[in-house]
Amino acid sequence: MNLKKLSILASFNLSFHWFTIGIIVPIMTLFLLEKGFTLIQVGLSFAAYSATTVLLELPTGGLADSIGRKKVYLLALSLTLIGSIALIFLSSFPGILLCFILQGASRSLSSGTMDAHFIDEFYKIDPNVNLQEEMAKIGIFIPLALGLGSLIGGFLPMTLGVLTEGSFLNSIYSANYLAYILAIIIQFFSTYFLVKEEKKSGEQNTIIAGFKKVPEVISTSVNYGIKHPVILLLLLTGFAWGFSISGLEQLWQPQVKGIISETTGSWIFGLLTCGYFFAASLGNIFVTPLCHLFKDNYPKVLFSARVVMGILYFVLAMQSGIIMFSIFYISLFMFNGVQGSPENAIFNKEVPSEKRSTLISFSSLFMQSGGIIGSVLMGFLAQTYSIRLAWIAASVVITSSALLYLFIPIVKRKRVNGEKAVAGLESEF
Numbered sequence: 353m354n355l356k357k358l359s360i361l362a363s364f365n366l367s368f369h370w371f372t373i374g375i376i377v378p379i380m381t382l383f384l385l386e387k388g389f390t391l392i393q394v395g396l397s398f399a400a401y402s403a404t405t406v407l408l409e410l411p412t413g414g415l416a417d418s419i420g421r422k423k424v425y426l427l428a429l430s431l432t433l434i435g436s437i438a439l440i441f442l443s444s445f446p447g448i449l450l451c452f453i454l455q456g457a458s459r460s461l462s463s464g465t466m467d468a469h470f471i472d473e474f475y476k477i478d479p480n481v482n483l484q485e486e487m488a489k490i491g492i493f494i495p496l497a498l499g500l501g502s503l504i505g506g507f508l509p510m511t512l513g514v515l516t517e518g519s520f521l522n523s524i525y526s527a528n529y530l531a532y533i534l535a536i537i538i539q540f541f542s543t544y545f546l547v548k549e550e551k552k553s554g555e556q557n558t559i560i561a562g563f564k565k566v567p568e569v570i571s572t573s574v575n576y577g578i579k580h581p582v583i584l585l586l587l588l589t590g591f592a593w594g595f596s597i598s599g600l601e602q603l604w605q606p607q608v609k610g611i612i613s614e615t616t617g618s619w620i621f622g623l624l625t626c627g628y629f630f631a632a633s634l635g636n637i638f639v640t641p642l643c644h645l646f647k648d649n650y651p652k653v654l655f656s657a658r659v660v661m662g663i664l665y666f667v668l669a670m671q672s673g674i675i676m677f678s679i680f681y682i683s684l685f686m687f688n689g690v691q692g693s694p695e696n697a698i699f700n701k702e703v704p705s706e707k708r709s710t711l712i713s714f715s716s717l718f719m720q721s722g723g724i725i726g727s728v729l730m731g732f733l734a735q736t737y738s739i740r741l742a743w744i745a746a747s748v749v750i751t752s753s754a755l756l757y758l759f760i761p762i763v764k765r766k767r768v769n770g771e772k773a774v775a776g777l778e779s780e781f
Contacts, residue, residue: 355477355486362470363490365543367497369466372535374501374629376528378621379509381605383525387443391606395731398602400449402724404456405463406717413464413713414570421465421709422549428461429540433533440521440529464712469549472705484643484650484697491636491692499629504531506622573710581763582702583711585756586695587718589658592753594722596665596746597688599730604681607739611674624678628685635689643694650694655757657690662751669743698760 353361376383384394416424435454442448470490474481505528512531513524521530577583605621612620639653646653664684671677703711726746733742 353473353477355474355481358470358473358477359486359489361546362466362473363493365466365547366470366490367493368535368539368542369462370494371497371501372532372539374498374625375505375508375532375535377498377502378505378605378625379525379528381602382609382621383523383528384448385606386523386525387448389445389448391603391735392731393445395602395727397448397452398598399724399727401452401456401459402598402720402727404453405460405720406724408457408460409463409713409717409720410570410574410710412461413710413716414567414573415461416465416468416709416713417573417706420549420551421469422543422547424461425465426540426544428458428465429536429543431455431458431461433536433540436529436533436536440523440526460713460716463716464709466543466547468709468712469547471700472708475705482697483700484648484693485640487696488636488640488693491639491689492633495629495632495636495689499626499633501535502625502629503622506619506625510619570710573707574714576704576707577711577714580702581767582698582760583715585760585763586699587715589654589695589753589756590715590719591722592749592756594719595726595729596722596750598723598726599734599742599746600665600684602727603730603734603739603742606734608674608677611672611677620674624681627678627682631682631686632689635686635691636693638686639690639693642690649761650698651757651760653694654691655754657687658754658757659751661687661691662747662754665747665750666744669740669747 381394384397389397412424431454435451435458438454439448439451442451471483474483474486508527508531509524512527516522516526516530517524521527577587604624608620608624643650643653661684664680664687668677668680668684671680699711699715700708730742730746733745
């Protein structure tokens with residue numbers, strides 16, 4: 353397989369994964385509110401999801417490195433299917449928490465699987481591949497798929513939802529989960545038949561043997577990540593991003609609901625969700641020329657994009673009209689989209705293949721840890737004071753985290769100089 357064919361396959365597989373998620377993004381909080389939950393309970397539900405993901409991130413990443421990424425990803429899809437079906441029918445808070453825990457387990461299983469698989473395949477075909485450009489190409493289609501899924505998700509309650517509300521499904525938002533379940537089934541079989549992965553030989557290929565190897569894989573990978581200064585800085589920026597973005601994800605729907613009139617339909621939620629994903633795609637279109645403008649100085653690109661994102665976050669908190677809110681909301685996600693491929697390029701250049709899934713999961717663990725704290729704190733601030741104050745706090749955190757990117761070239765130079773010094777001493781002996 354050449355780079356072009358691999359890029360097409362990776363774009364389809366990763367994009368369709370996020371297309372399925374896009375179907376439920378516009379209504380997740382609204383679905384819980386309709387079941388009678390408070391904003392704090394909504395925050396706790398998202399926190400339960402994130403906590404489960406955090407607890408299982410490294411074990412599942414180690415499992416993917418041990419027995420195969422495709423196999424673990426298919427298991428993740430199976431758990432998502434079970435959790436989604438249960439979510440439709442359960443209405444008690446403990447039951448919903450259980451569903452979010454299942455979804456969190458699925459998220460941790462899928463983290464560091466197919467993306468790690470495709471990155472390794474790119475390097476197998478061309479060890480000198482420009483990963484930033486390849487990931488930016490894929491990054492164009494992922495937000496578009498999310499946007500399309502979200503657009504569909506916004507209209508489903510107004511169309512198919514009329515039927516589900518009057519049935520045993522008992523909610524207009526159940527329509528979204530029915531479509532979501534169908535998409536998961538399609539993704540399962542398309543991945544099974546289209547994605548080829550080298551089977552690991554011998555005992556290592558079994559689930560039980562894979563779990564036995566997990567502690568060793570985790571230990572070596574975590575030690576590598578913590579002791580590697582560049583990776584550590586990226587882990588910290590991921591934590592700050594998770595903290596800040598959680599407040600936006602869980603609170604934008606009630607914020608918009610408070611801005612718009614009672615007669616406005618659910619289409620506005622789908623349109624806004626679609627808009628910010630399309631903006632993220634636009635960010636991926638702009639990022640490669642932007643990187644060339646900065647002479648591929650990725651840390652400077654990331655610093656600039658995150659500062660602008662933080663400023664837009666603050667401005668967004670001040671809006672009281674839907675038009676200006678929409679403009680700043682969508683602009684914020686365009687600059688969020690700019691950051692993906694440069695950060696991936698820096699991260700994966702520093703990561704060996706045999707540790708890739710675990711370290712991607714380790715990175716996700718930091719983001720989810722930030723998400724847990726952010727979900728609870730933002731929910732508390734929104735409930736006690738206002739959503740505006742919660743978003744101002746998030747703006748401060750994400751803007752401050754931009755400074756960490758400026759330390760990347762400094763620690764890289766120190767690391768290279770240290771390695772040269774060690775090599776010089778060894779040559780003397």
